[in-house]
Amino acid sequence: MNNKDNKLTSKPDIPVFAVLGHPNEGKSSVVATLAENDSVPISPTPGETRRCIQYPVIIDEFEIIRFVDTPGFQNPRAAHKWIAQRADFQEPWVDEFIRAHKNDKDFSDECQLLAPLAEGAGVIFVVDGTRPVRGTDRVEMEILRLTGAARMAVINTRDRKKGDYIEDWKNAARMHFNTIRIFDAHRASFAERMGLLETLKAIDPDWQQALQTVIDAFEQDWQGRLSNTAAIIADLLTSVIGHRVQKTVRNPSETEAVEKNLVSRFEHQIADMEKKAHERIKKRFKHNIFSYDLPARSLAGQDLFSKKTLKALGLTRNQMAWAGAGLGAGIGAKADLALAGLSFGVFTALGGALGAGSAAWGTRKIARTRIKGQALGGISLQAGPIQNDQLLFVIIDRSLIYFWHVINWAHSRRNRPEEKQDEDKSVSEFLSAKWSEKQKKTSRRFFAATRKNDPAAADFAAREFKQMLKSLLKRISRT
Numbered sequence: 001m002n003n004k005d006n007k008l009t010s011k012p013d014i015p016v017f018a019v020l021g022h023p024n025e026g027k028s029s030v031v032a033t034l035a036e037n038d039s040v041p042i043s044p045t046p047g048e049t050r051r052c053i054q055y056p057v058i059i060d061e062f063e064i065i066r067f068v069d070t071p072g073f074q075n076p077r078a079a080h081k082w083i084a085q086r087a088d089f090q091e092p093w094v095d096e097f098i099r100a101h102k103n104d105k106d107f108s109d110e111c112q113l114l115a116p117l118a119e120g121a122g123v124i125f126v127v128d129g130t131r132p133v134r135g136t137d138r139v140e141m142e143i144l145r146l147t148g149a150a151r152m153a154v155i156n157t158r159d160r161k162k163g164d165y166i167e168d169w170k171n172a173a174r175m176h177f178n179t180i181r182i183f184d185a186h187r188a189s190f191a192e193r194m195g196l197l198e199t200l201k202a203i204d205p206d207w208q209q210a211l212q213t214v215i216d217a218f219e220q221d222w223q224g225r226l227s228n229t230a231a232i233i234a235d236l237l238t239s240v241i242g243h244r245v246q247k248t249v250r251n252p253s254e255t256e257a258v259e260k261n262l263v264s265r266f267e268h269q270i271a272d273m274e275k276k277a278h279e280r281i282k283k284r285f286k287h288n289i290f291s292y293d294l295p296a297r298s299l300a301g302q303d304l305f306s307k308k309t310l311k312a313l314g315l316t317r318n319q320m321a322w323a324g325a326g327l328g329a330g331i332g333a334k335a336d337l338a339l340a341g342l343s344f345g346v347f348t349a350l351g352g353a354l355g356a357g358s359a360a361w362g363t364r365k366i367a368r369t370r371i372k373g374q375a376l377g378g379i380s381l382q383a384g385p386i387q388n389d390q391l392l393f394v395i396i397d398r399s400l401i402y403f404w405h406v407i408n409w410a411h412s413r414r415n416r417p418e419e420k421q422d423e424d425k426s427v428s429e430f431l432s433a434k435w436s437e438k439q440k441k442t443s444r445r446f447f448a449a450t451r452k453n454d455p456a457a458a459d460f461a462a463r464e465f466k467q468m469l470k471s472l473l474k475r476i477s478r479t
Contacts, residue, residue: 023072
């Protein structure tokens with residue numbers, strides 16, 4: 001929800017911060033990350049932001065804080081000269097400057113960026129910590145000091161490969177700002193965003209209570225997101241556990257072809273369930289406009305039923321074979337012969353064992369099986385439901401990996417850079433292979449209760465499972 005009207009309409013109890021700085025220093029990136037708004041325009045071209053744009057943060061339909069993206073300084077030396085000669089520093093001079101230059105194209109950006117300060121906004125001054133401090137930067141910082149506004153300097157560390165001038169910036173900023181914070185707008189985690197808000201509390205005693213209210217609201221909302229994510233994963237598992245596809249074959253010679261079709265349908269439907277669940281997780285963390293694909297090397301980006309996925313997440317060759325007994329190439333089959341309105345299950349007991357063999361070696365040939373009375377009925381083939389718990393753990397692990405990627409994707413990022421390290425290693429310690437026996441038992445109770453179709457037992461087991469999962473998500477979000 002963006003209010004792009006230049007006129008501020010903030011209430012006294014809602015903190016408002018104008019994000020200022022030199023063009024192309026990362027102002028818009030800081031705004032996007034702090035406001036969790038991936039619709040904030042971000043461009044490598046300097047000077048793209050030419051007017052103030054407000055980005056309120058809404059939680060439970062209430063605005064709790066507002067960030068204002070501003071143009072960069074256009075003519076800071078000339079502005080500082082006018083201020084030094086004309087301003088009465090015993091009285092607020094910002095309004096006077098704006099009135100004097102509102103029709104002056106040479107100071108149009110200065111008028112824009114100073115307007116929120118005239119309305120009482122605090123200052124977040126963003127600088128690029130990978131370049132040296134210049135004389136113009138010192139002039140800009142001095143102008144902001146002279147405004148008397150509560151202010152923080154944010155040293156944006158967006159590309160450390162190009163050099164590191166952080167200490168120089170810290171020394172320069174100490175002379176002009178109440179406090180300083182080092183911040184990577186492209187990789188800031190939730191904890192780092194909260195840390196920046198905590199630091200903001202120190203810039204003015206009068207703002208501490210309002211900002212504490214903001215921090216508490218963010219924390220409460222974050223806990224709600226974790227609960228929602230746990231519920232989404234539990235709902236996904238419930239849908240997967242009960243899913244099956246069926247088809248009756250009248251001609252035995254068509255059995256193998258129909259089986260392959262069922263396998264494909266089953267796998268695609270399960271994959272679609274997983275994709276929709278992951279989309280819900282992404283949306284819950286406010287990634288609504290910017291869309292991205294997980295890196296191909298990430299397990300969460302692999303085909304769910306690929307051998308690479310199953311092997312990497314802990315299944316041995318035999319386990320992969322028996323996983324197939326409940327899905328995929330090893331469908332559990334049964335032959336129903338219809339005679340005088342009666343149905344007899346012929347292959348119910350054989351389906352699982354035959355399926356396991358098929359998953360590992362592809363030896364199942366139902367079409368060759370002689371079925372007495374075949375002319376009077378047909379073979380009912382069924383893919384699913386999944387009986388193998390390990391595969392369900394794979395689905396959980398993939399959701400945890402996806403969750404990790406989502407919460408570590410700052411809303412200012414637009415393109416995924418090539419990274420040599422395997423990102424999944426950061427979350428691998430939380431995957432099911434390293435769970436405690438208690439965590440695994442909690443999960444298996446949930447699986448078993450869901451399969452039994454006992455609503456009361458399933459509800460109790462689901463609550464226990466979601467509570468365990470939320471605790472795990474909380475730990476992941478702290479990494």
